[in-house]
Amino acid sequence: QSALTQPASVSGSPGQSITISCTGTSSDIGSSDLVSWYQQNPGKAPKVMIYEGSKRPSGVSDRFSGSKSGNTASLTISGLQAEDEADYYCCSFASSTTFVAFGGGTKLTVL
Amino acid sequence: EEQLVESGGKLVQPGGSLRLSCAASGFTFSSYSMNWVRQAPGKGLEWVSYISSSSGTIKYADSVKGRFTISRDNAKNSVHLQMNSLRAEDTAVYYCARDGGYSSGWVNWFDPWGQGTLVTVSS
Numbered sequence: 001q002s003a004l005t006q007p008a009s010v011s012g013s014p015g016q017s018i019t020i021s022c023t024g025t026s027s028d029i030g031s032s033d034l035v036s037w038y039q040q041n042p043g044k045a046p047k048v049m050i051y052e053g054s055k056r057p058s059g060v061s062d063r064f065s066g067s068k069s070g071n072t073a074s075l076t077i078s079g080l081q082a083e084d085e086a087d088y089y090c091c092s093f094a095s096s097t098t099f100v101a102f103g104g105g106t107k108l109t110v111l
Numbered sequence: 112e113e114q115l116v117e118s119g120g121k122l123v124q125p126g127g128s129l130r131l132s133c134a135a136s137g138f139t140f141s142s143y144s145m146n147w148v149r150q151a152p153g154k155g156l157e158w159v160s161y162i163s164s165s166s167g168t169i170k171y172a173d174s175v176k177g178r179f180t181i182s183r184d185n186a187k188n189s190v191h192l193q194m195n196s197l198r199a200e201d202t203a204v205y206y207c208a209r210d211g212g213y214s215s216g217w218v219n220w221f222d223p224w225g226q227g228t229l230v231t232v233s234s
Contacts, residue, residue: 034217034218034219034220036211036219036220036221038156038221040156045206045224045225045226045227046156046206046221046224047224048211048220048221048222051211051212051219051220051222052219052220057211057222089155089156091156091158091220091221093217093218093219097173099158099161099170099172099218100146100158100161100218101158102155102156102157102158103155104155105155105156
C-alpha cells in the first residue's frame with residue numbers, strides 16, 4: 001500500500017484539461033515543499049515533470065502545472081495531447097521514518 | 112549529457128545475494144546524493160535507499176532495512192546496492208536516480224534516472 005493516494009486512472013479528450021490528485025499527511029506533503037511528479041511510459045524510466053511542487057524542468061511543456069493545498073498535491077495537464085498518455089506518479093520527501101513517499105500511480109488515458 | 116547506467120541485475124534464488132552498480136557520467140558525481148528506486152512488475156514506484164554525497168547520511172525503506180546496503184565510490188563515479196537475503200517480493204526493476212538538487216539528508220527530486228536493471232528472485 002502506497003504512502004500517498006492517487007486515483008488509479010483518469011481520462012480526457014484531446015484539448016481538455018485533467019487534474020491528478022495526490023493525498024498524503026502532515027508528515028509528508030503537508031510539511032514539505034519537496035513534492036515532485038513523474039511521467040512514465042511503458043518500458044521506460046520515469047521522467048520528472050514537476051519539482052518543488054510547481055516548478056517545471058527545462059524542456060517540459062508549460063501545459064503541465066503543479067500545486068499544493070494542505071496535505072494534497074495536484075498535477076494539472078491542460079490541452080491534452082495523445083502523447084500525454086502515460087502513468088503519472090507523485091512523490092514527497094517525508095520528515096519521518098518514511099523518508100520518501102510515492103503515490104501508487106495514475107494511468108492517464110487520452111480518449 | 113548526464114547519464115546513469117545500472118548493471119548487475121539477474122535471476123537469483125530466494126535467500127541469495129546480489130550487488131547492483133550504477134555508473135554516472137556527465138556531471139560532478141561527488142556533489143550529489145544518490146538513490147535506488149524499484150518497481151515490481153506491473154506495480155508502482157518504491158523508494159529503496161538514499162546516500163548523501165559524502166556518504167555521511169544513509170537511509171533505507173523499512174522493507175529492505177537490515178538486508179540491503181548502499182555505498183558509493185566518488186573516485187569511480189559509482190553507487191552500489193548490496194542486496195542480501197533476497198525474497199520473491201524483491202523482484203523488480205531497480206533504478207538508480209540522482210537527486211535533482213543539492214541535498215544532505217533529504218531528497219529534493221529524482222533526476223536523471225538510469226534505464227533500470229531487472230532483479231528476479233525465484234527458485
